Amino acid sequence: MATINNDDVDDNDNDFAYQLEQEEFERQQKRQQQSCGENSNVYRDPTDGTEYEWDPIKKAWFPKINDDFIAKYQASYGQFDNDESDANITESKSVNEEKKTTSIINTPTKPESIDSEQTTSSSSSSSSKKRQRDEQQQQQTPQWFEVDDQHNTNVYVSNLPLDITLDEFITLMKKCGLIMKDDRGQLKIKLYTDEQGKPKGDGRCCYIKLESVELALNILDGYQLRENHSIKVERAKFSLKGEYNPSLKPKKKKMNKQQKEKQRKKMEKLFDWRPNKLPGERQKCEKTVVIKNMFDVKTFENDPRLILEYKTDIREECEEKCGPVRKVEIYDHNPDGIATVTFQEFDSADKCVELMNGRFFAGRKLDAQFWDGKTRYKIEETDEEIQKRIKQWDEFLEQDNDDKQPKSQ
Known part of the structure; x- marks a missing residue:
């Protein structure tokens, strides 16, 4: 028997072999439909229950358009107007045309009839969407309702x-x-x-x-x-006296997530039970020591970098002689020259008051006391002071740049 090499097979033989495969595939599909019964062209996804229909022309599974599918679609993507639905129809047509061009189907088809069927199904789905949207709007209309005893306070x-x-x-x-x-x-x-x-x-x-x-x-x-x-x-x-008029009801201010969470914590704090303080128990504010007359305000106006140096020096000395420090604050605009030191323990704060009160620092006598928990030492700048400070800072930077430039020979 003579053998035929693959190189000698022409295009007609390839088309004939492909046609035989397609016919065999269709015969298998028919046998499967006959064995499965009338609903063999419907497939239900076991994971989410979505139903799919078999399209014998495109030889592919497509979602079955029914009320359940429309409800799931609206729940996931929201509702669209007629203009958007028309755009979706046009987009689906272009996708279908691309599928037709890319897929090889030897069986003659009728694209016009397919597009008309898709347009009809899309229009019916858009009408059902509009009907559901109208029903939801009717349901959202404010109406008078009775409060039951389980929610009436x-x-x-x-x-x-x-x-x-x-x-x-x-x-x-x-x-x-x-x-x-x-x-x-x-x-x-x-x-x-x-x-x-x-x-x-x-x-x-x-x-x-x-x-x-x-x-x-x-x-x-x-x-x-x-x-x-x-x-x-x-x-x-x-x-209800007379007819219910929703416009007369006072409108509540809508709150975002942060405001709702803040209100929830505020409500919980109202019902939070806290035991009374024991006799002799100290307040938390006594862990903070207020040191007055620490500096002159003009000192920082001339050189703002000194604020960081003051903070570092105070922290190092207090940690070395008193105990662990949580925070150091310098109120550079307060005319009393105030700095505050917050410690982790009451004993450390006691040592700081004993160490700093009456001590001389840079020729200035310090006054150290416990914070009362109410007094605020931060002083806000006026617009004129802000502009003046920015101008001084710009002049300081320009002077610093001039000093760094090399002198010409």
């Missing part, structure tokens, strides 16, 4: 004496817990008054914790506020 107090003051009412309600504050920092508690501004004998209080409501119901309900005068406490119930 308001109590209504009636049968109050007519001569009661707001401060007296606040003191009464604080017996059962902390009172909520509004955005302005005011307590959310009020006494209802008539047209003339006189108390009507009832009021409302909003607590922070739901447990405070239970305490108020158990303790204050029937409480004798005056002689032969008991008050009535119950859960506050809000009713």
